[in-house]
Amino acid sequence: MNQILTKEQREEILSYGSEYGISSACRKYSISRTIYYRWQRRFEESGIEGLKDRTRHFVPVNKLTPQVEETLFRKVAEHPDYGPLSLKWLMEEEKIYISSSGVYNILKRYNLSRRTEREVFSSRNRKKRPLPTDFKASHGQLWLCWTDERTDLLPDKTVYQYSIIDVSSGISCSRIYNENSCTFALDLLLGLAIPMGKELLMNPERIITPRDKIYTALKPRGEHPYSKTLKSMGIRQIQWDIDFKDFKGLADEFSRQSHIFLNTRAESCRDMEELRSNLQNFLRQYNLEDPLTSGPNKGYSPLENVRRSVNQKINLPLWAYLDRQY
Template sequence: MVTIMNKNLKFNIIFEGQTNGVTATCQKYNISRTIYYRWLKRYKALGIEGLDDIKKDFTPINKTSSDIENVLLGLFKTYPHYGPKAIKYLLEEFGYNISESAVFNVMKRHSLTNRECRIKFSKKKDNNITNSLPPLNEINSGECWIFWITNYGNFKNIGNIYEYTIFDFKSRISCTRLYHDISFNNFEDLLTAVAIPVSQTLNFNTKYLCFFQDSKIIKQTITILNSKFSKIVQDNGLDIKTYIFKSNDILGNIDELRKQYTEGCLSYLMPLIHEGMLLNELKMQLQKHIRAYNLNLKTKFDNEICSPIEYHNKLTNNPLILPLWAYIDRKY
């Protein structure tokens, strides 16, 4: 009899193995040690979402591509009084030939089937959103932040743990905090309490903040994100564009950096979780780990071996030192 292993069962098996021993746990669940360590590696790299069954990317033939959808959204904004049929004819002028029902489905997906909703949509300002990034090899240190959330899972006496991270692509300087849930307020806390002060201290010229397309915060709070984020950056005298990675973007290096970083955080926290440490103490311990990572963890950058902050200082030719507050544990 084959037992279906969903991600929650795999998660429980991983932590049971850490407590009761890998061999005994593998025998109990009739899995090999190879499988166990494969799951552990995926968990450390991506959190509990890494334990989902791996599926090959597949785009249904009848699914409207992201390029066409972006053109459609532009037409909805420019011609809010037009319905699906009129928009379909306009789209043909751009060289795209899709059905009226496909246009309607895009309208429906964005809650724009009602004319009044389209008129309201046409009046929205989205100056903080960009549809493109410069080539990654042309991005300077401090110019491009990447944001993600990693679900660590649900733990006894702790509850859910989510890792929120804002990560500078070039220097790999990172700002990370732990939270109980997914909300814009948590993102705002990380941004205003940690990321912006660090960027101002290190003289970052931040131009982009990138989100992954499957980010739950994007799916849950896209309207709030567009309006509130713009206000936050304006209040801090910044001009930062948001960008959402598309399905056809080449993210090899970015994905690898994300996995390596998350594995470092999880490897550090797992023993502390097993000791029964509560979330507030885990938060403080992670602050120390991130501080050591930014200041002292030496890795390979191009042909140099240095820490993220050392690398940033070399690139900018400005040996800046973080202020005292950056070395002090702060509750949040």
């Protein structure tokens, strides 16, 4: 499809894709999935007006300003595994429009066209701490999330434990699913972590996520469902960094204790429902009774830390004490 389409025609294509599937729409109208997703993103952001044709004036590589190259180098340092197309998208977020081939030419000129070269460049040039040097997580402000693969909790079955923990208090929530999917990571975030956080007077400003396809994939973060959800809630996403060793200790402690608790009951555990019930029993013990051995408020149980932070006798919501199906 070479002709320029009107915004109404593009909306019609999106409607067709919504009803009959994206693949069908792309075949019927002879467009690529990339174009479809681009229009879909514009429509979600700006409605039908976002589907207007955009005339962009790409700057020839030999006329690029030093500021443009500096911006690209900064993006490379932050995302060394991104290729020219993904870097192009990141540049557009900075209102800099350059073709993917233009990005590639710059990378090649500075010996950054290979991923290994960009990784070396990143290790030398990226900022060492994505958090301010004087940053201290206060109550409910900074969360960690991650996924653990478990192969020894059910006979001949691999399951995935999704977890979120508040760095300050240690309050944790976790669920087990039989697949490794962004859908389940969002289910934990939106179905459990955010509601429980509100009950405990938490307002997360930042969430640290693994550099994994479940949370970020290998494309610009704004394009990923998990990242888009955080952005819509005004929460900044930060990827795991080697400097987060103190935070990682908190996550490692939770994973270790939950694994021990579940493993001791693995022989008598018959199915997923019983496994999930065991996990909920562990969470009640962990959040209410067990003192933390790492983190900024070790020596107290997570709920005690919450009460100390808000200076009132706050409790977990009633549903946190019940075995709920999910």
